[in-house]
Amino acid sequence: MPTSTRTVAEELLYRIGEGDTERIAELFADDVDWKLDWPEAEHGRPATPWIRHRSTPADAAANFRELAEHHVAEGAATEVERILIDGGDAVVLGEIRRTARPTGRAYRARFALHLTVEDGRVTRFHIYEDSLAVAQAFER
Template sequence: MTETTLTTRDAVHELLARIGEGDPERIAGMYSEDCDWRLDWPEEEHGSPATPWIRHRRTRADAAEHYREIGRHHRPEDVATEVERILVDGEHAVVLGEIRQTAKPTGRAYRARFALHLTIEGGLVTRHHVYEDSLAVARAFSR
């Protein structure tokens, strides 16, 4: 393994640990000031009132707000994430797994498979692209 791979893997593990702790400001500290943040959702559903955290982002402050919005819309006692695999290639990493959450507004639980493509430069996330089961999330939040 190269030093870049170790650095990338270590940064991904640190990011996941911070996400698990749930402090949006500490999580955002892992992101660069300018970050390419994309979510694989139908464009017309980005930033809907039911799922406002689902939208593209650009800054570290945006990253913090993303995690705050997730917290506001989910029951914290019903959150679980299973990371099944972390694949690293240079400064790129892909995290594969499943999230389990419960929507606060509807009380519906959901499970969603995901792939998270990260790019790490200088120990910070510069790319955060999420591919998830958007139908499962949308159904949990639909009234």
């Protein structure tokens, strides 16, 4: 199991790219500070069920399963532009490109992901993304 902040962050991104939710979950601590930069009233909407609070490795696996279920795999891409490391914290900057399965609408969303790594496991997962672009892609 990787232990340095950079190695864990890079391994997490690699596993997310692979799509193996169980391997993704292995990198999360038993108690995770998980936040999404979405208005609280928008959490848990039927069109975007993955947008809700999480706190465990099983929750992390469910998040990535739900993302896959609601997006078209073909043409999906994530461009990581930079990974910044400061002690146990990592900030990943980039852009995602996906297509909403229910509507067929493609979207691009800039993101910043703030991770904290302790003892080789992710204890913080805060994602800040262009929630408007995502929401509009799923609007019917």
